[in-house]
Amino acid sequence: MREIPISLYSGAGNEFVVIDAFNNPLIVESIKLKALAQTVSSRSGIIGSDGMIVLARSAKAPFMMNFYNPDGSFGALCGNGARCAVQAAFDAGIITDRNTNFEVLGEVVRAESNTDDIIRVYYSDPKHIKLKFKLAIGGELVTTHYVDMGSQHAVVFFPEIEQLKATTIDDFDIMRYGSAVRNHADLQPLGANANFIEVREDEQGKYLRIRTFERGVEGETLACGTGCMSSAMVTFALGKITELPIRLLTQSGEFVRVGFETRDQHVHNLWLEGSARLKRRGIVSVNGK
8 A cells, every 4th residue: 555645736626636646756656546536536435526636757747737627527727726826836847937838738838827826727729619509418409619738618598598597596406407418419529518608797896606516527517617707708708708717606605817918819828726725634544667
């Protein structure tokens, strides 16, 4: 048995187990990371999280972030996890300033921070945006939008689902409808995370209420960074909110902000800003290879 030090971080309510393989590179040589992600991310286990982040060395930047979904799958972008990776790297002494570059999925991205627990991360431009197509959901054709930014997202404006008129975005059955979108035949073979959004307004202006059913988690998470960015881009493109940055109220009750520029009908300089906090540290015992 190996004892692996772990840390649990929260990014706007999105929780991640972080493994420091930068200072302890032998860790990743002695364990099966897919199995470890399944262990530490299981909500029925003693830890429970929305995924696992491994900090590692990079030839391109001060450090590398590798993200594993709770089902052990690898290769998706994680927006809230990126902020947690920056904070964890700072706490571990890997970096001395949270204004830093780091590597994600082979690309170098930039982080900025001027306050104690708020971090902004800049991302690559989205790979593909498709607006206004129909998905058959519960016998109804629902207007849907799609964004691919390294992780794939379907975006649905909640008020447009006729069969849910008797409910609200706060209490509808997201397990049922989120699963229907996530597994929809028209979105295969990759499937997509399902984001349900509603435009609201307060004393600061318009904002989005968002709930997300995440692929890999196969359930709702308290926040989803890439889902927030995808939803903000769709909302702006449709003219439903015309001022940037866009605020989004997540299921955790925390707000995040999304900003970007548009040139020639393309999105550039995309960023996500929100909290990143250490919740606790511990040790997990695992079998070696």
